[in-house]
Amino acid sequence: MSAIAGIVAINTFREAVRDRVLYNLIVFALMMIGASILVGEISIGIDRLVIINLGLSAISIFGLVMAIFIGVGLVYKEMEKRTLYSVLAKPVRRWEFLVGKFGGLLLTLAVNTLFMTLGLAAALFYVSRQFLRTDATILVAIYFILLELALVTAFALFFSCFSSPMLSTLFTLGIYVAGFFSADIRGIGTVTRSPAMQAAARVISYLLPNFRNFNIISAASHGDAIPFSLICQNTAYAALYVALVLIAASSIFSGRNLK
Amino acid sequence: MSTPAIEIEGLTKDYPVGFWRPRLRRSLDHLTLRVEDGEIFGFLGPNGAGKTTTLKVLMSIIYPTSGTARVRGKSIDDVRMHREIGYLPEQPYFYDYLTARELLEYYARLFGFGAADRRERVTRFLERVGLADAGDLQLRKFSKGMLQRVGIAQAILHDPQVIFLDEPMSGLDPVGRREVRDLIYDLKREGRTVFFSTHILSDAEMLCDRVAVLVGGKLQGVGAPAEIVSMQVYAMEILFETQVGRTLPNSLANSATQIGGRYRAEVPEEQLYPALEELRSCGARILSVTPLRPTLEDYFFKLIASNKTVPQPEEAVSR
Numbered sequence: 001m002s003a004i005a006g007i008v009a010i011n012t013f014r015e016a017v018r019d020r021v022l023y024n025l026i027v028f029a030l031m032m033i034g035a036s037i038l039v040g041e042i043s044i045g046i047d048r049l050v051i052i053n054l055g056l057s058a059i060s061i062f063g064l065v066m067a068i069f070i071g072v073g074l075v076y077k078e079m080e081k082r083t084l085y086s087v088l089a090k091p092v093r094r095w096e097f098l099v100g101k102f103g104g105l106l107l108t109l110a111v112n113t114l115f116m117t118l119g120l121a122a123a124l125f126y127v128s129r130q131f132l133r134t135d136a137t138i139l140v141a142i143y144f145i146l147l148e149l150a151l152v153t154a155f156a157l158f159f160s161c162f163s164s165p166m167l168s169t170l171f172t173l174g175i176y177v178a179g180f181f182s183a184d185i186r187g188i189g190t191v192t193r194s195p196a197m198q199a200a201a202r203v204i205s206y207l208l209p210n211f212r213n214f215n216i217i218s219a220a221s222h223g224d225a226i227p228f229s230l231i232c233q234n235t236a237y238a239a240l241y242v243a244l245v246l247i248a249a250s251s252i253f254s255g256r257n258l259k
Numbered sequence: 260m261s262t263p264a265i266e267i268e269g270l271t272k273d274y275p276v277g278f279w280r281p282r283l284r285r286s287l288d289h290l291t292l293r294v295e296d297g298e299i300f301g302f303l304g305p306n307g308a309g310k311t312t313t314l315k316v317l318m319s320i321i322y323p324t325s326g327t328a329r330v331r332g333k334s335i336d337d338v339r340m341h342r343e344i345g346y347l348p349e350q351p352y353f354y355d356y357l358t359a360r361e362l363l364e365y366y367a368r369l370f371g372f373g374a375a376d377r378r379e380r381v382t383r384f385l386e387r388v389g390l391a392d393a394g395d396l397q398l399r400k401f402s403k404g405m406l407q408r409v410g411i412a413q414a415i416l417h418d419p420q421v422i423f424l425d426e427p428m429s430g431l432d433p434v435g436r437r438e439v440r441d442l443i444y445d446l447k448r449e450g451r452t453v454f455f456s457t458h459i460l461s462d463a464e465m466l467c468d469r470v471a472v473l474v475g476g477k478l479q480g481v482g483a484p485a486e487i488v489s490m491q492v493y494a495m496e497i498l499f500e501t502q503v504g505r506t507l508p509n510s511l512a513n514s515a516t517q518i519g520g521r522y523r524a525e526v527p528e529e530q531l532y533p534a535l536e537e538l539r540s541c542g543a544r545i546l547s548v549t550p551l552r553p554t555l556e557d558y559f560f561k562l563i564a565s566n567k568t569v570p571q572p573e574e575a576v577s578r
Binding site for chain 1 (some may be wrong): 322356
């Protein structure tokens with residue numbers, strides 16, 4: 001990331017903090033406190049499993065909502081409010097601005113996720129009075145959620161370069177849902193006899209981001225070990241995909257006439 | 260010959276208008292201009308003339324349909340050009356969650372100034388635009404005039420050689436306008452070029468070394484205000500008082516208008532002395548005699564009126 005993109009990223013993070021985006025943490029905290037108390041009352045032996053499942057799902061959903069709803073407005077708001085004019089009059093390339101906005105939201109999501117992770121750890125400690133060695137998988141699951149959020153943010157930013165926030169939200173959600181079922185789309189190809197359909201299903205399933213690969217919540221709640229190769233594979237996959245989406249977004253944004 | 264501050268060659272901008280059958284509306288039509296180093300250059304025109312479009316193209320906020328432009332010899336496509344220019348957008352909008360100091364700090368960072376330099380600059384420029392006491396106030400609490408001042412501060416924060424100001428007097432009270440005028444003079448004294456768009460013609464007349472007039476996207480004239488407006492006297496204005504009960508001379512009875520206890524009359528230059536003689540003979544007291552010359556405003560309105568009869572440069576183009 002260039003120095004300019006870094007400066008834009010820090011300002012984007014500051015904007016999120018001042019717009020009270022991190023207030024969602026209060027809701028998360030209340031939810032975890034409530035769940036911890038409730039779990040102690042109703043479940044015997046599966047309290048850890050419930051808390052990890054609930055905590056990781058909440059971290060993922062809260063992050064997704066933030067990534068989509070803030071992501072689609074990141075550049076659009078700057079164009080709409082014309083705050084972009086004075087920035088682009090400075091020695092700032094459009095791609096640097098875009099990458100900076102992406103970095104800023106990613107930083108916001110990372111800080112948000114960090115606090116939620118602390119909340120989850122506190123809830124876990126409250127219900128079982130101990131941390132297990134297998135809890136390290138929770139951290140891997142959270143890392144995968146962050147990779148997923150980076151990908152979703154890149155898509156939200158990409159769509160917002162040429163469509164309204166509402167359409168961008170729908171497109172990003174569409175990509176997320178389709179990406180979650182990309183393996184099933186490949187499966188559709190196998191039940192048809194048409195080679196063209198099979199090829200199309202295969203191409204589409206490979207083009208869509210495979211979000212299911214990032215979901216190891218179930219494994220984390222059962223304390224299953226995650227192979228190191230999967231961590232490397234998912235990291236490389238997310239990095240490459242994010243880079244491609246950001247390059248596409250930059251090329252659209254760089255050629256665009258602003259209002 | 261030295262490199263001009265700004266060179267614009269054949270700059271044209273078409274906008275698609277309409278959804279189903281888009282047509283192209285020409286907002287800027289082959290604009291060619293040259294602004295010399297150290298000039299205060301006024302860019303005049305009514306609303307929709309293409310002034311802001313020109314500035315947006317120069318800032319690469321929008322891209323031209325055709326034509327080129329250079330600032331201090333650097334193409335507007337070259338990001339390094341932006342180190343040498345400052346820009347105040349029309350109705351400036353800034354991050355309102357920041358304080359004025361934080362905003363200027365942010366912009367100073369984009370120019371790569373070190374921490375100490377940034378602090379010194381921000382303090383100096385807040386003082387220069389009269390916002391020393393409001394530096395730590397969030398911009399959402401600023402009035403329009405204060406925002407305009409912040410806008411000017413961010414435009415000159417990095418000591419640019421060429422400063423583009425889009426309607427810099429807009430939203431300012433008379434004191435603020437006077438201060439901006441003084442600031443523009445100061446920038447010129449420092450050897451900088453100031454290119455500003457305005458529709459306040461008196462400001463342009465007072466400030467500019469040269470002006471360009473744009474109507475309907477087309478350049479109508481460029482030159483010193485005195486060059487583009489004929490300096491020939493078209494009438495003489497007489498301001499006078501009459502004694503109580505005395506009637507006006509016949510020659511002025513129809514043309515004179517009463518303002519308070521005084522009269523104002525416009526007469527052709529060759530009829531000045533006979534008119535004064537008549538006023539003297541009827542005991543009137545002459546208060547002033549002023550030659551009337553066309554102003555930039557007259558020129559401007561004449562141009563707009565003549566352009567209303569000319570069809571707008573709009574053409575249907577299949578996409």
